[in-house]
Amino acid sequence: MEHKSKYPVSHVVGFFFSLILTFVAVFVALKMNVSYTIVMWIIGSLAVVQAGLQLFMFMHVTEGEDGKTNVINMAYAVFVAIVIVAGSIWVLTSGHAAH
Amino acid sequence: MGIKWNEIFVGGDPLLVGSQIAIVLTVVAIVVGLTYFKKWGWLWREWLTTVDHKKIGIMYILSGVLMFFRGGIDGLLMKAQTARPEMNFLDAQHYNEIFTTHGVIMILFMAMPFLIGLMNVVVPLQIGARDVAFPQLNALSFWLFFSGAMLFNISFVVGGSPDAGWTSYFPLAGKEFSPGIGNNYYAIALQIAGLGTLMTGINFIVTILKMRAPGMTLMKMPMFTWTTLITSIIIVAAFPIFTVALALMTFDRLYGTHFFTLSSGGSDMLWANLFWLWGHPEVYIVILPAFGIFSEVIATFSRKTLFGYTSMVVSIVGIAFLSMIVWVHHFYTMDAGPAVNSFFSITTMLIAVPTGVKIFNWLFTMRKGRIQFTTAMLWALAFVPNFVIGGVTGVMLAMAAADYQYHNTLFLVAHFHYVLIPGVVFAVFAGLYYWWPKMFGFMLNEKLGKYHFWLFVIGFNVTFMPMFFLGLKGAVRRAYTYSAESGFAPLFLVSAIGSIILAIGFAVFCYNIYWSFRYAKRNVSHDPWDARTLEWMTASPVQFYNFAVVPEVKQLDAFWHMKKRGETLTLKESDIKKIHMPSNSGLPFYMAVVFGITGFFLVFEAHIAAAVAAIGIVIGLVIRSFDYNDGYYVSVDEIKRTERTWRNVEGGTENHVG
Ligand code: HEM
Numbered sequence: 001m002e003h004k005s006k007y008p009v010s011h012v013v014g015f016f017f018s019l020i021l022t023f024v025a026v027f028v029a030l031k032m033n034v035s036y037t038i039v040m041w042i043i044g045s046l047a048v049v050q051a052g053l054q055l056f057m058f059m060h061v062t063e064g065e066d067g068k069t070n071v072i073n074m075a076y077a078v079f080v081a082i083v084i085v086a087g088s089i090w091v092l093t094s095g096h097a098a099h
Numbered sequence: 100m101g102i103k104w105n106e107i108f109v110g111g112d113p114l115l116v117g118s119q120i121a122i123v124l125t126v127v128a129i130v131v132g133l134t135y136f137k138k139w140g141w142l143w144r145e146w147l148t149t150v151d152h153k154k155i156g157i158m159y160i161l162s163g164v165l166m167f168f169r170g171g172i173d174g175l176l177m178k179a180q181t182a183r184p185e186m187n188f189l190d191a192q193h194y195n196e197i198f199t200t201h202g203v204i205m206i207l208f209m210a211m212p213f214l215i216g217l218m219n220v221v222v223p224l225q226i227g228a229r230d231v232a233f234p235q236l237n238a239l240s241f242w243l244f245f246s247g248a249m250l251f252n253i254s255f256v257v258g259g260s261p262d263a264g265w266t267s268y269f270p271l272a273g274k275e276f277s278p279g280i281g282n283n284y285y286a287i288a289l290q291i292a293g294l295g296t297l298m299t300g301i302n303f304i305v306t307i308l309k310m311r312a313p314g315m316t317l318m319k320m321p322m323f324t325w326t327t328l329i330t331s332i333i334i335v336a337a338f339p340i341f342t343v344a345l346a347l348m349t350f351d352r353l354y355g356t357h358f359f360t361l362s363s364g365g366s367d368m369l370w371a372n373l374f375w376l377w378g379h380p381e382v383y384i385v386i387l388p389a390f391g392i393f394s395e396v397i398a399t400f401s402r403k404t405l406f407g408y409t410s411m412v413v414s415i416v417g418i419a420f421l422s423m424i425v426w427v428h429h430f431y432t433m434d435a436g437p438a439v440n441s442f443f444s445i446t447t448m449l450i451a452v453p454t455g456v457k458i459f460n461w462l463f464t465m466r467k468g469r470i471q472f473t474t475a476m477l478w479a480l481a482f483v484p485n486f487v488i489g490g491v492t493g494v495m496l497a498m499a500a501a502d503y504q505y506h507n508t509l510f511l512v513a514h515f516h517y518v519l520i521p522g523v524v525f526a527v528f529a530g531l532y533y534w535w536p537k538m539f540g541f542m543l544n545e546k547l548g549k550y551h552f553w554l555f556v557i558g559f560n561v562t563f564m565p566m567f568f569l570g571l572k573g574a575v576r577r578a579y580t581y582s583a584e585s586g587f588a589p590l591f592l593v594s595a596i597g598s599i600i601l602a603i604g605f606a607v608f609c610y611n612i613y614w615s616f617r618y619a620k621r622n623v624s625h626d627p628w629d630a631r632t633l634e635w636m637t638a639s640p641v642q643f644y645n646f647a648v649v650p651e652v653k654q655l656d657a658f659w660h661m662k663k664r665g666e667t668l669t670l671k672e673s674d675i676k677k678i679h680m681p682s683n684s685g686l687p688f689y690m691a692v693v694f695g696i697t698g699f700f701l702v703f704e705a706h707i708a709a710a711v712a713a714i715g716i717v718i719g720l721v722i723r724s725f726d727y728n729d730g731y732y733v734s735v736d737e738i739k740r741t742e743r744t745w746r747n748v749e750g751g752t753e754n755h756v757g
């Protein structure tokens with residue numbers, strides 16, 4: 001693994017951001033006075049952001065000779081997953097067939 | 100155990116008893132033949148345990164030929180039954196079974212292995228690699244496919260065929276309406292074969308991304324390699340959907356769950372939805388490699404580089420992307436509401452755009468080219484107009500509102516045969532005539548090839564053109580007969596006659612293989628077509644290590660430019676280094692056998708026997724994980740000796756027969 005600088009800046013930054021995101025999630029879940037659905041949406045989004053952050057900061061998806069391939073792969077996987085799940089729900093719950 | 104032995108062998112019907120006897124006799128003949136000629140050891144060493152991508156490719160192609168034969172006979176039987184009104188050749192149940200096995204076999208066991216076979220033979224050579232990334236996995240892919248295909252094929256004599264259509268829609272395909280074991284074959288055999296395909300997809304993605312010759316950037320890859328890469332990506336995206344859907348179907352049928360049933364909260368349309376989420380990408384899985392084959396053939400025989408290479412790449416990527424978001428066009432009439440139907444209408448019609456780009460690129464490649472009318476090129480030329488008919492009628496079907504009229508008629512059947520036969524079958528024939536010398540070291544006879552071509556193309560049009568009109572007049576698909584008053588009789592008769600011409604064409608092809616195998620000249624050069632890509636740079640048939648020295652690639656059509664620079668065959672003996680090659684393994688074949696046995700017991704719902712057989716699968720996995728054999732080296736001496744048999748030291752080629 002080659003790093004631009006000796007000191008693992010990205011790891012430290014990533015670590016702090018992860019901590020912040022985690023604490024925000026805890027705060028939202030325990031202290032904020034909003035409905036359950038909203039809480040779920042907020043912490044769900046925070047989780048996705050954190051997963052993305054870690055992929056870049058810790059797992060270095062963009063680095064190395066396969067960086068581009070990895071990113072394209074993941075974007076495609078997300079696309080396929082959304083198509084399958086959201087697409088199926090949309091198709092099967094709209095129109096006459098579902099009612 | 101719950102096996103009802105009296106139900107296993109389907110008796111009574113003369114057609115079936117005849118085929119049972121024929122199968123037994125063929126097996127006996129093969130066994131006796133192998134023993135008599137003392138070929139068992141050869142079969143095991145050279146074929147059953149091989150991990151060589153070229154041999155695996157040849158086995159795929161051979162399976163494809165066999166399955167085309169089987170699927171074709173199914174097609175002919177259907178055409179015979181509908182040749183006249185109120186015929187009593189097949190009854191309704193037989194017709195159901197036959198169109199089901201015909202559809203499944205043609206798509207999954209004919210088109211797929213033909214194309215995967217050509218991919219196997221050609222792609223590693225085109226990118227200058229010694230083999231695929233995971234050679235033993237590749238053998239496993241083939242053997243799992245073969246196991247699944249054989250399991251599916253025995254259904255018509257052992258236990259009864261699936262009969263709910265190649266789409267096997269619920270609720271019809273469920274236990275409630277199809278209580279026999281026929282549809283278990285569908286669920287389980289396709290699962291086993293699908294595992295093999297999924298592994299092929301992974302294998303080729305890694306091979307193409309990781310094992311290209313030095314200097315071959317993505318945008319310098321031959322077009323067939325590009326289409327193989329994109330196809331593999333679609334396989335990896337789409338096949339797991341089918342895996343899951345089939346697993347749920349198996350649970351429903353074997354273990355009484357309610358995923359797709361009408362009662363207890365199941366959703367029958369969920370099956371249709373999942374099936375086509377896989378099924379539409381699947382049709383692009385078979386069409387894209389075919390596009391790649393045509394690109395190679397057209398460029399070679401127009402003696403020009405492919406027109407609009409970049410736009411070709413962009414269009415295949417575009418097609419791959421769009422192919423994932425069009426699946427609802429297969430069930431507009433489910434009536435999912437105007438928003439859904441409009442969305443999928445638009446995406447479907449959009450696919451015509453990149454496809455049109457490709458068609459024009461091929462035409463422009465030919466423009467002002469010095470076209471050589473070889474058999475391979477004839478298939479590519481015939482492909483263009485025939486496929487356009489399929490494409491245009493596809494756009495007609497894409498309009499949801501109009502589809503309410505065409506839906507479920509022979510118009511649709513004619514449409515998809517006009518896409519699949521020119522798109523896949525013509526391509527496979529083109530590819531076989533083109534790459535045959537590379538695989539076997541002799542050419543297929545061009546004259547017989549032309550008979551094959553004309554009979555097949557004319558027969559194809561005579562068979563399927565009338566079906567468009569029958570469909571427009573209201574003839575429904577999957578109906579085993581029709582009345583004399585319907586007025587359908589003349590067109591059905593024409594169509595049946597067409598199918599005989601088609602069949603004669605295929606027979607000429609089989610005869611051509613036989614004839615060329617016996618009589619064709621053997622000293623064909625390594626580059627008989629004066630072609631453009633790296634596979635033509637090495638011997639015909641290709642030596643097992645592919646390239647003595649891995650070539651350096653400087654631009655697209657690398658070999659063509661090397662020939663221009665006159666640097667193709669000069670091999671400095673000092674450049675030769677020992678080559679690392681993978682060892683053969685009997686494990687993939689063993690896995691196919693245990694998967695086949697497990698599958699067979701599952702089909703007959705003998706759960707305990709299946710569980711016992713499945714232990715065999717686990718044992719195979721364990722053996723594999725303790726397998727530390729990582730291949731062997733080919734010595735420099737052996738390489739020198741092999742290379743001297745086909746090129747001389749100065750670099751000229753011997754005995755050029757064109
Ligand atoms: C070789 C000549 C062929 C003939 C004579 C033929 C004939 C037929 C006929 C008569 C049908 C049934 C029509 C009906 O619904 O009643 C049919 C269905 C079908 N064919 Fe072919 N076909 C041929 C080749 C192919 C090929 C090459 C493919 C695919 C690569 C293919 C795929 C299918 C499929 C998927 C169905 C639908 C099965 C179903 O309804 O479940 N056919 N064919």
Ligand SMILES: [Cu+2]
Binds near residue numbers: 379382425429
């Ligand atoms: Cu489709």
